[in-house]
Amino acid sequence: MPKTTFFNLPDKKQKSIISAAIDEFSKASYNSASINQICKNSNIAKGSFYQYFTDKLDLYVYIITLAIEEKIKFFSSVLTEFQSLSLLEQIRMLFVKGVEFAKLYPLYAALGEQFSKENDEIAVSAVLKEGYKQSESLFMKMIDKAKSKGEINKNVDSYALNIMLQSMNNSVSEFMKNKYGEVNYEKYDEDVNNFIDSTLYILFHGIKNN
Amino acid sequence: MPKTTFFNLPDKKQKSIISAAIDEFSKASYNSASINQICKNSNIAKGSFYQYFTDKLDLYVYIITLAIEEKIKFFSSVLTEFQSLSLLEQIRMLFVKGVEFAKLYPLYAALGEQFSKENDEIAVSAVLKEGYKQSESLFMKMIDKAKSKGEINKNVDSYALNIMLQSMNNSVSEFMKNKYGEVNYEKYDEDVNNFIDSTLYILFHGIKNN
């Protein structure tokens, strides 16, 4: 966690540092990201930086945690009305909300993506130790519930489905990135929704003829 | 491409350099990987290195291309008898062979994974420019053929299925890595096969009850 000195900073300065850090860490890996650049882009001296943070790692954990918390906050609004939905609607909701999140907070999304690719074990474990074990279990809970309600074919393996849902979640972002790149994809709502629906159709009905 | 000096080298020395490079590039990103380390681990002088390769990029492209070619070679043996198989068998074959490849050439597999996470645009485009546009189209061809044969439900969107297959392919490796990590997973054949079958069952029959 940042030192108290950092939190005593005027809001504008705090934001400026955070913004520069998000920028840097969303573009480069932990090792490649540069403290010097972050200092330069937020107009603070190197010495000042180390009055605010003990480490590069300190800042990294803080920034990634920020992104994770923002995503959790974003999703939590949905999760209350979630119980009443069918599994199909639940999954679609998660996909759609994921796209919305990326659209609303593209830098946070990029940050998360960068983190998922992170090689540095120390950096990764420091973030995970911070408490957020990623809500992988979310899908698992959904699956178990849906199974007990009889919504899912009993022959379906829960664990395999869980992994599939996770990877399909990624492929939605992948779809957007592949097709529209850095472009502001504000207008491509329909395309993305179609892709999600097509994917869900396959997931629910299978691809086999008859 | 390496300079002719490199190819004139005694086999043992060539192999030693390649091995050190594979080691380095499979552990770190293009930027983080260190030429110094590669020199040290292969017992050659820095100056010698630049007699063999023009660039860090030169070596990188060479090494990644090597891995891709090895994978293509590995898969090509299957692809001949491929036509006669049903779609289910084709897909299972690809998955199973992917696992086999990772088991047989773990370093090449790690290299490929590292490349798929690569941030450096110049490095990525240099590799892709080398000709290997990745056989993404392979799935697409399979799908189209299977559709025309009536093996696939007409409602299934080909492009969505294509992306799904790619991400499912990744999730198989993910499954192995998550579950067994660095361990020699020679003995886990059955687990992996079960996972593949479970995934394919879902893909073909869907998860919906009835």
Added chain:
DNA sequence: TAATTATATGACCAATCGGTCTTATTGTCA
């Protein structure tokens, strides 16, 4: 106002990076 504490600053450090360059050694041909 004087003393004390908190913060801001950038020169500085050793380490490492990718890459160069001069020099020493080796191999080849006449």
Added chain:
DNA sequence: TGACAATAAGACCGATTGGTCATATAATTA
């Protein structure tokens, strides 16, 4: 053997890295 080309070698270069530290300034307390 002598001349010339190929290769091996590592000291060296400027740039950059994460991090330190002495010093200057600002804020706070007495």
